[in-house]
Structures are given as C-alpha cells and as structure tokens.
Amino acid sequence: MDRKEKSLTGTLIFTVSTAVLGSLQFGYGIGVINAPQKIIEHHYARKLGLVIMQKSGNMTEDYVPSTVTMYWSLSVSVFSIGGLVSSLFVGWIADKLGRIKATMVVNSLAVIGALLMGLAPLGQAHALVIAGRLITGLYCGLIAGLVPIYIGEVSPTALRGALGTLHQLGIVTGILISQVVGLEFLLGSDKLWPVLLGLSGVPAVIQTVLLFFCPESPRYVFINLGREEAAKSILKKLRGDYYDPSKDLEEMRREKEEAASEKKVSIIQLFKSSNYRQPILVSLVLHMSQQFSGINGIFYYSTSIFTKAGISQPIYATIGVGAVNTVATIVSVFLVEKAGRRSLYIIGLAGMCICAIIMTIALALLSSHAGMSYLCMVAIFLFVVFFEVGPGPIPWFIVAELFSQGPRPAAMAVSGFCNWSCNFIIGMCFQYIADACGPYVFIIFAVLLLGFTIFTYFKVPETKGKSFEEISAEFRKKKHGGKKSTEMEYLGTSSEA
Numbered sequence: 001m002d003r004k005e006k007s008l009t010g011t012l013i014f015t016v017s018t019a020v021l022g023s024l025q026f027g028y029g030i031g032v033i034n035a036p037q038k039i040i041e042h043h044y045a046r047k048l049g050l051v052i053m054q055k056s057g058n059m060t061e062d063y064v065p066s067t068v069t070m071y072w073s074l075s076v077s078v079f080s081i082g083g084l085v086s087s088l089f090v091g092w093i094a095d096k097l098g099r100i101k102a103t104m105v106v107n108s109l110a111v112i113g114a115l116l117m118g119l120a121p122l123g124q125a126h127a128l129v130i131a132g133r134l135i136t137g138l139y140c141g142l143i144a145g146l147v148p149i150y151i152g153e154v155s156p157t158a159l160r161g162a163l164g165t166l167h168q169l170g171i172v173t174g175i176l177i178s179q180v181v182g183l184e185f186l187l188g189s190d191k192l193w194p195v196l197l198g199l200s201g202v203p204a205v206i207q208t209v210l211l212f213f214c215p216e217s218p219r220y221v222f223i224n225l226g227r228e229e230a231a232k233s234i235l236k237k238l239r240g241d242y243y244d245p246s247k248d249l250e251e252m253r254r255e256k257e258e259a260a261s262e263k264k265v266s267i268i269q270l271f272k273s274s275n276y277r278q279p280i281l282v283s284l285v286l287h288m289s290q291q292f293s294g295i296n297g298i299f300y301y302s303t304s305i306f307t308k309a310g311i312s313q314p315i316y317a318t319i320g321v322g323a324v325n326t327v328a329t330i331v332s333v334f335l336v337e338k339a340g341r342r343s344l345y346i347i348g349l350a351g352m353c354i355c356a357i358i359m360t361i362a363l364a365l366l367s368s369h370a371g372m373s374y375l376c377m378v379a380i381f382l383f384v385v386f387f388e389v390g391p392g393p394i395p396w397f398i399v400a401e402l403f404s405q406g407p408r409p410a411a412m413a414v415s416g417f418c419n420w421s422c423n424f425i426i427g428m429c430f431q432y433i434a435d436a437c438g439p440y441v442f443i444i445f446a447v448l449l450l451g452f453t454i455f456t457y458f459k460v461p462e463t464k465g466k467s468f469e470e471i472s473a474e475f476r477k478k479k480h481g482g483k484k485s486t487e488m489e490y491l492g493t494s495s496e497a
C-alpha cells in the first residue's frame with residue numbers, strides 16, 4: 001500500500017470533521033427527546049388547559065391525560081416519519097446540487113426545525129414542537145445519506161472505512177451530548193427545555209459556514225460534472241501537494257466512461273437491473289440487521305429496562321450506555337481498517353446474539369437469584385459494544401463502497417429508507433412486544449441476530465483496502481476462473497468503479 005495514501009492531510013481532517021457535524025446533529029435529534037418527556041408533557045397540558053395533577057388521598061399524583069400522551073407520542077415519532085420520507089430524496093439532491101451545496105440547503109431545514117421548537121412556548125407548544133420535530137426529521141433523513149456519500153468520495157481507499165466510521169461516531173456523540181444536557185439540572189428543566197430542543201440547529205449553522213472552505217467531492221466534480229482539471233486540484237488539496245493523483249484520475253476516467261454508457265440509475269432501475277440485485281439485497285439486509293438487532297429497544301427504553309432489572313439510578317445507567325456506546329465506536333474507527341468490515345460485522349452480530357440470550361436468562365431469573373440485575377446490566381453494556389464494533393457504523397459506509405458513482409446515490413436513498421422504516425417499526429412496537437413477552441423479549445432479537453450472522457457469513461463481501469475497480473476485477477476473475485462462484489460476482493461490469 002502506498003504510504004502517502006494513508007496520510008491524513010489537514011484539509012482531509014477539516015473536511016471530514018465538518019461533514020460529521022451533520023451526523024452529530026442526527027444523533028442529537030435521536031436522543032434529545034427522551035429525558036425531558038415529563039417536563040414537556042406538563043407544559044403541553046398547561047397550555048391546553050388540561051389538569052395534570054390529581055389528588056388521591058393525601059397525595060398529589062402525576063396524571064397525564066390521553067390527549068397529552070397522544071401529542072407527546074406524535075412529537076417523538078413524527079421525527080422518524082420525516083426521516084423516512086426525505087431519505088428517498090438523498091440521491092436526487094446529492095446529484096442535482098452536488099454534495100456541498102446539497103448539505104448547505106438541507107441545513108436550512110435543521111435551522112427552521114430548531115427555531116420552531118426553541119420558540120414553542122410562545123405559541124401552541126405542542127403544535128410547534130411537532131412541526132419542528134417533523135422538519136428536523138426531514139433534515140436528518142437527508143443528512144444521514146449525504147454525510148456517508150461525501151466522506152466515502154473524499155477519502156483515500158486505505159482510510160475509507162475508518163473515516164466512514166466517523167459518521168457513526170458523530171451520531172453516538174450527538175446522542176450522548178443530548179442525554180447529558182437533557183438532565184433536569186442542566187437544560188432538561190421546565191424553563192430551559194426549549195433551549196435544549198432549539199440547540200439542535202447550532203451545528204447546522206457552524207457547518208454551513210465551514211462548508212465554504214471544504215472542497216466538493218472530486219468524484220462528483222469529475223464523473224458527474226466532467227471537470228477533470230478541477231478534480232485533479234481537489235485531489236491534491238485532499239491528499240497533499242506531493243501526491244500524484246494520476247491513479248485516482250485514471251480510475252475515475254474509467255468509471256466516467258462506464259457511467260456514460262450506464263446513464264443515471266434511478267431507484268426503480270436499481271431493483272430492475274440484475275447487476276444491482278445482489279448488492280442492493282446486501283445493503284438492505286445490513287440496514288435491516290442494524291435496526292432489527294434491537295439496539296433501539298435499548299436506546300429508547302433503557303431507563304425502563306434498567307428499572308425492571310432493579311438498577312437503582314436508571315437515568316445514570318442510561319447515560320453510561322451512551323458513554324460506552326461512544327467509546328466502543330472510537331475503538332471501531334481503529335479496528336475497521338485492520339480487521340475488515342466482514343469479520344467485524346460477523347463478530348458484532350454474533351456477540352450481540354449471545355448478549356441477548358444472557359439478558360433473557362438474567363431477566364427471567366431476576367426475582368429468584370441475587371446478582372442477576374448486574375448480569376443484565378453487563379449484558380446490556382456488551383450488547384452495545386458489539387453493536388458499535390460492526391452493525392452500528394458499517395451499513396452506512398459499505399453501501400457507498402458496494403456501488404459506483406451512477407447507482408450510489410439511489411442505493412444510499414433506498415438503504416436509508418430501509419433504516420428509517422425499521423427504526424420506526426421498532427420505536428412503535430418494542431414496548432408492546434416487551435409487554436407481551438416480558439423477560440423473553442430479547443429472544444426474538446437473538447433469533448433475528450443469528451439469521452443476520454448467517455446471512456453475513458454467506459453473502460457479505462470484504463471491501464477493505466480495495467478500490468471499487470479492484471473489487472470488481474477480483475470478482476470477475478473469480479467468476480470466470482474460480483471453481484466456486486462468490487457473492488461478489490454481483491458487482492457485475494456495469495456497476496464497477
């Protein structure tokens with residue numbers, strides 16, 4: 001491997017750090033709504049003129065009227081609906097405006113959403129928060145696709161996985177920040193919750209300013225716009241003055257020629273063409289496995305799971321989950337270029353499967369055996385660690401690796417849509433399944449995780465350290481010469497880089 005290919009230049013670090021401000025905001029949007037639930041529900045009730053305290057005997061008890069619960073549920077879930085809808089437009093906006101301008105335009109949604117939520121107490125709070133969450137969701141659906149596309153296209157091959165993992169690191173850091181600042185004695189109070197929700201627009205403003213100093217994706221400039229000289233000077237900026245970009249340019253030139261015969265690939269063509277059938281299947285199953293691993297069962301309901309498991313300070317245990325999640329993702333940044341995507345994915349899923357079984361045993365024996373609450377807590381922490389080893393970060397960037405410039409944006413859109421849909425399903429159903437299955441809820445995820453592990457073993461290719469061209473060349477070779485055909489045949493000639 002060319003040593004220079006691995007070197008991180010100041011411009012590359014600056015560019016990728018600017019991009020992941022979008023991921024940070026996505027994470028903040030996921031996490032921010034958990035802690036202040038009670039406080040905001042009370043605010044809605046007061047504004048709506050509904051009584052929220054009830055006297056029972058000598059005690060005054062909390063009572064949340066069903067209208068308030070309905071508005072609250074909507075405030076939470078409308079975010080995913082926004083993400084689900086907008087994720088389908090990622091490809092269109094990324095190609096229409098380019099990666100940088102698209103991100104700038106999309107940032108305006110983040111600011112509008114934040115303003116609506118931050119100013120909610122001045123009007124009909126519930127309506128403004130719901131509208132703000134919807135617009136923030138629309139923003140997140142787009143940014144969750146734009147960031148990995150852009151990072152994948154500016155990164156050198158040898159660092160594509162490590163830098164791609166930074167998207168997930170941004171997400172988990174955003175979740176952790178929102179958990180901490182959402183504590184009641186910080187911003188999760190009756191007075192400051194609008195600031196807590198409104199803060200979500202700040203990274204978008206900072207990012208928009210910084211983006212003026214970031215180069216456009218060289219692949220977009222060359223392959224989509226046909227400006228070879230401009231792409232060359234961007235590559236020199238990103239890789240350093242002494243870097244010889246001829247190899248990259250040659251690779252892009254071939255990809256451009258292919259793209260010319262291939263034309264733009266729409267979402268429908270992605271499903272129709274047999275060339276894309278296998279990679280789109282792998283992409284969708286990976287995103288499904290990320291969400292149906294049950295990770296958000298933990299993230300959305302950890303406080304109630306910890307309470308059931310008998311942990312005394314559940315809120316802090318939840319923040320502990322956020323912290324462990326962040327540390328594990330940092331470790332993953334360093335592992336992904338060493339161990340490879342495929343092996344980390346298999347280890348991650350299999351590890352989560354074992355943890356889900358341990359969690360089930362611990363929850364089932366909770367009342368009869370001392371110490372089970374600690375076993376349960378350890379299993380939850382390890383479940384999260386295994387998630388961030390592979391299933392957390394990899395689906396976001398491997399889709400960009402499995403497709404060339406033509407179908408990449410459409411593939412990202414469909415995969416993002418799949419991720420949001422599965423996330424929404426878990427968010428809506430987990431509590432009902434947990435109520436129905438009691439301590440056995442995680443058995444369902446253990447079974448799914450086993451299935452996903454087997455699928456990964458047989459179907460997911462290794463992409464570490466390979467250029468798009470190398471990947472497809474290797475598989476063409478295997479297709480024609482090897483005894484055993486491999487799953488990578490599907491990259492086919494027309495989807496090559």
Ligand SMILES: OC[C@H]1O[C@](O)(CO)[C@@H](O)[C@@H]1O
Nearest residue numbers: 030171172296299325392423
């Ligand atoms: O770190 C956990 C978080 O990561 C995601 O899967 C995104 O990659 C979220 O859905 C989840 O809340």
